[in-house]
Amino acid sequence: MARWRNLLGIAVAAVTAASMGAIASPAMAAPPDPGGGTITPQVVGGTRAAQGEFPFMVRLSMGCGGALYTTSIVLTAGHCVRGTGRNTSITATLGVVDLNSSSRVTRRSTYVYRPPGYNQGGDDWALIRLASPVTGLATLPIATSSTYDNGTFTIAGWGAASEGGGQQRYMLKATVPFVDDATCNGRSMYNGRIIPAEEICAGFTEGGVDTCQGDSGGPMFRRDASNAWIQVGIVSWGDGCARRNRPGVYTQVSYFSSAITSAAANLPS
Incomplete structure (x- = not known):
C-alpha cells in the first residue's frame, strides 16, 4: 500500500537540538513493489x-512541511494534522535553510482546518493559522x-x-x-x-x-x-x-x- x-x-525542538546532524526517523518497513523485483x-x-531561495518554505513540528499561504496561514497536507479545531500544539519554523540557525522564525498554531472530505484517500490539504503574522517573508500563491x-x-x-x-x-x-x-x-x-x-x-x-x-x-x-x-x-x-x-x-x-x-x-x- x-x-x-x-x-x-x-518535534522541531528535536530538529534544532545543538547536537543534531540528522534525526533518525521511525523504522518503516518498505512496502512491497507491485511491479516485482528487488527494491533498493x-x-x-x-x-x-540557498538561504532565501524559497522564503515561503515552512517546517512543522509534527514532522511535516508546508508553505506560507498568507502571512499568518500555512498550507500543508491533511494527513499531517489530526482534524479541525483549536490547536496550539504545532510550531512552525520559517525563514531559514538551516533549522539550527539563530535567525530562524517560529510561530505557534492557534487553529487547524482540515476539509470534511478528507478520508486518507482524497482532499489531502489543510490550513494552519499562526498566532501572529510573519513579516519579511514571501508567501506562495x-x-x-x-x-x-x-x-x-x-x-x-x-x-x-x-x-x-x-x-x-x-x-x-x-x-x-x-x-x-x-x-x-x-x-x-x-x-x-x-x-x-x-x-x-x-x-x-x-x-x-x-x-x-x-x-x-x-x-x-x-x-x-x-x-x-x-x-x-x-x-x-x-x-x-x-x-x-x-x-x-x-x-x-x-x-x-x-x-x-x-x-x-x-x-x-
Whole structure:
C-alpha cells in the first residue's frame, strides 16, 4: 500500500537540538513493489537550497512541511494534522535553510482546518493559522487553474534524503518532471490508485529524485507566466522514495483552489 510522507511526533525542538546532524526517523518497513523485483532504496537526488531561495518554505513540528499561504496561514497536507479545531500544539519554523540557525522564525498554531472530505484517500490539504503574522517573508500563491499543472516542478524540504533515512538539518531541493495521469495510473506505476482529478504525479521513470518521509505537506511549485513561483502541488504520498516507476503523488492544488481560498478567508483567528 501507499505510505504517507510525514513523520508525526517528531518535534522541531528535536530538529534544532545543538547536537543534531540528522534525526533518525521511525523504522518503516518498505512496502512491497507491485511491479516485482528487488527494491533498493535510492538517495533522493537533492542539493542544498540557498538561504532565501524559497522564503515561503515552512517546517512543522509534527514532522511535516508546508508553505506560507498568507502571512499568518500555512498550507500543508491533511494527513499531517489530526482534524479541525483549536490547536496550539504545532510550531512552525520559517525563514531559514538551516533549522539550527539563530535567525530562524517560529510561530505557534492557534487553529487547524482540515476539509470534511478528507478520508486518507482524497482532499489531502489543510490550513494552519499562526498566532501572529510573519513579516519579511514571501508567501506562495496557489494555482487557480490547471494551466501550470505540467512541465518541470521544484520540490524542497527537510525530509529524508533516502528511503527510511534521517530528517535533514538543511533544506534540500530538486526538480522533477510531470507524469500524466494515464501513465501514473498505468499498470507499471500505480495501477489505478491515483485520483486523477485530485492528484498530480511528478518524478522520473528511473527514480532517483523524489520527496520522502518528512516532506509531507510541503509545496511542489514552478514559475508562472510572470516568472514568479506558484504552488501546484502538496506532497502527499508514494510507494517508497525515488523508486523506479514510483513517482511522487501530490495533491493537485488547482482542483482545490476555490475551497482553499474560501477556507482561508473564514479561518478563525
